[in-house]
Amino acid sequence: MTATTTGPGRGPTDGDGDPAAGAVVVGGGLAGITAALELADAGVRVTLLEGRPRLGGLAFSFRRGDLTIDNGQHVYLRCCTAYSSFLDRIDALHLAPLQDRLDVPVLDVGHPSGRPRLGRLRRTALPVPLHLAASLATYPHLSLAERARVGRAALALRGLDPQDPALDGTDFASWLARHGQSARTVEALWDLIGVATLNATADASSLGLATMVFKTALLTEPGAADIGWAHVPLGELHDTRARAALDKAGVRTLLRTRATAVGRAADGLWQVDAETGPGKAERLTADTVVLALPQRETHALLPDGALDEPGRLLEIGTAPILNLHVVYDRKVLRQPFFAALGSPVQWVFDRTDSSGLAAQGEGGQYLAVSQSAAQDDIDRPVAELRARYLPELERLLPAARGAGVRDFFVTRERTATFAPTPGVGRLRPSARTNTPGLYLAGAWTATGWPATMEGAVRSGVHAAGAALSELGRPHESPLREAV
Secondary structure (H helix, E strand, O other): OEEEEEOOOOOOEOOOOOEOOEEEEEOOOHHHHHHHHHHHHOOOEEEEEOOOOOOOOOOOEEEEOOEEEEOOOOEEEOOOHHHHHHHHHOOOHHHOOEOOOOEEEEEEOOOOOOOOEEEEEEOOOOOOOHHHHHHHHOOOOOOHHHHHHHHHHHHHHHOOOOOOHHHHOOEHHHHHHHOOOOHHHHHHHHHHHHHHHHOOOHHHOEHHHHHHHHHHHHOOOOOOOOEEEOOOOHHHHHHHHHHHHHHHHOOEEEOOOEEEEEEEOOOOOEEEEEEEEOOEEEEEEEOEEEEOOOHHHHHHHOOOOOOOOOOHHHHOOEEEEEEEEEEEOOOOOOOOEEEEEOOOOOEEEEOHHHHOOHHHOOOOEEEEEEEEOOOOOOOOOHHHHHHHHHHHHHHHOHHHOOOOEEEEEEEEEEEEEEOOOOOHHHHOOOOEOOOOOEEEOOOOOOOOOOOOHHHHHHHHHHHHHHHHHHHOOOOOOOOOOOO
């Protein structure tokens, strides 16, 4: 074992002649990248540690043959202002454009006719809540009475405060039932949106988080729910361009480097011990440490006394996401994406262009099937998933019947997000700890948002902002609070 001592520490002086502040950010996902950029932009010398050979956390890409594959389909909404700012900061906003207006094709194969029935959830330019009125009035997957009751429930939801602690302890399904929402309405509307954004069905979701999602996306501004997604591989955004932005900002980024211990030295500086390779170690010293890791890894590194009840981090559950990847020998879908009802299939996206398949000039189409709250399927063998889902895609997409399947594979994230269960709000810690100079970041911290890319970026901003305040450095938060 070799050991060296280095890091941001208190090296050069700043413009006032005081020792320049240094920070170590542990974790190179969206939260850690954001915290590192915010600190560096304020003049702090930053070292970013990431155990993987790439940045991006759980929103990344990999190669499979000649294709570049995203581990999962990630989208954001126009109301995700922090993530939009992050993309702009890394010069990638143009690579993940938003829809001009919300438009979600919804295919139902549970109709008695047996034929796929198409409906659409889309908005107009009218003010809230009239922007969705025309779409709901003609939404074919609900009865006229169900549509009317949706409107009344939406108005009631608009009056709730997502920050009310009482909402955190209640499940969303019970509230929907009390407000006249049928099981069909929950399936065809509330869970259609909620499962994709919360990674849980209504019965397993905190009313507080559900209120935040629906109120922010659908009941604040007409365009808040317009959907955006990467038109290039996620690795181009969260690894390549993020790394370039970090380099330009002067951040020292160490990949394949895992933090093993965090503690205070006798002089009050922080020390971070890290493994940098087989038999190699490095000790970094800094004024500030940001732990931007999953909750269990954070718990393992927390010094004594950093949180009043550190065991609460271990009580924050996790939820899986499964992605199925299908490469057909011909085009079977003409829309960029759609959502499904009456089928185990949830959301399907066309990734032909972004994966590089289109550029090969051999025809065919690559579809990514995104399955949230996938507890029932996450451990199924690939052969079983293939037998289950390929016929479902043929039911939804008649053009897929008889099409050749060039490739079928799956990606699994068993702990993709924190579980948004009732009561989770009291478990989520803020960015500040009891120990000066130590901060927490990650979508699971108390951002007010569910486990989304937006929540991860916001957590990084919160952690950096708290650190800069303690360091006495003037800064302006880029966050725009949605509700």
